[in-house]
Amino acid sequence: MDNLVFLLYELIKFILVAVPVLISVAYLTLAERKIIGYSQTRRGPNIVGIYGLLQPLADGIKLFSKEMIIPNHVSIFLYFFFSPILALTLGLVVWGLMPLNYNAVMSDINLGILIIFALSSVGVYAILMSGWSSNSKYAFMGALRAAAQMISYEVSIGLIIITVILCGGTMNLMNIINAQEQTIWFIFPLLPAAFMFFISCLAETNRAPFDLTEGESELVSGYNVEYSAMTFALFFLAEYAHIIFMSFLFAVVFLGGWSFILSSPIVLFLKATFVIFLFVWVRTSFPRLRYDQLMSLLWKTYLPLSLSLIILVNSILWCINGLPPLSCI
Numbered sequence: 212m213d214n215l216v217f218l219l220y221e222l223i224k225f226i227l228v229a230v231p232v233l234i235s236v237a238y239l240t241l242a243e244r245k246i247i248g249y250s251q252t253r254r255g256p257n258i259v260g261i262y263g264l265l266q267p268l269a270d271g272i273k274l275f276s277k278e279m280i281i282p283n284h285v286s287i288f289l290y291f292f293f294s295p296i297l298a299l300t301l302g303l304v305v306w307g308l309m310p311l312n313y314n315a316v317m318s319d320i321n322l323g324i325l326i327i328f329a330l331s332s333v334g335v336y337a338i339l340m341s342g343w344s345s346n347s348k349y350a351f352m353g354a355l356r357a358a359a360q361m362i363s364y365e366v367s368i369g370l371i372i373i374t375v376i377l378c379g380g381t382m383n384l385m386n387i388i389n390a391q392e393q394t395i396w397f398i399f400p401l402l403p404a405a406f407m408f409f410i411s412c413l414a415e416t417n418r419a420p421f422d423l424t425e426g427e428s429e430l431v432s433g434y435n436v437e438y439s440a441m442t443f444a445l446f447f448l449a450e451y452a453h454i455i456f457m458s459f460l461f462a463v464v465f466l467g468g469w470s471f472i473l474s475s476p477i478v479l480f481l482k483a484t485f486v487i488f489l490f491v492w493v494r495t496s497f498p499r500l501r502y503d504q505l506m507s508l509l510w511k512t513y514l515p516l517s518l519s520l521i522i523l524v525n526s527i528l529w530c531i532n533g534l535p536p537l538s539c540i
Contacts, residue, residue, distance in 0.1 A: 353433030
């Protein structure tokens, strides 16, 4: 009975986190279309509801009520169940490790950053399986591009996060926020790392100008070209949930989380909203890169720079504080 109550309690906590995330995803799509519209001297969606505020609801009803067309010669289990459901599940599960306030975190564990990147790396399998099971050369090529791009830039993100771990002395996100409250936001001493982290997040989430996996002029729509209706919507929700999560992660590790004049979760939400706006702003401003430029940026620029930054930060901390303790956890 105790186990059942515990499971029910954890399920309620997960729902309280997942539902606001899904609502945020819905209205992020509307905000993105509005921002892109105004950047192109037009208004964006403004028909459904007042100022188009019901447009996400209309889009959701349309997607989940359409017929799901399953192509011939596809693996039904991998195509229909495994890939889209795994992508959305991973996009929501990582939110259990994100601290939204002092006591508002589902799992406050010491290895939080490590587990976040472990879960994020599993998302590559969902994309690979979607491209392979679709039995389409365009989808498979898009999936291979996405896998190579995500795996490559996870290396960059991981190395940059090491500099944050060195400065904070912990892998616990809550303790990283506390360290910034007691000293200074890490974006000021680690400005080059913050810039590289943001660009790597763009590539990790397949956003413009790194949206080569969905190049309309080359691959039609990338790994999800054969998906429609509900299955397409699940991939769409997973992608935008990941964008919001990476924005919150940037706000936590570089912008001090909720720390400001008044420590409040509203401060964290405003910081994350600003980072999300930067995601959309970059999309409206820059053209798509070539694939060789994308890979050269990481392996020839960001990888040596991030390694050099780790050595530099470690050397400075060693000079100031002496040898580090045996464990930074």
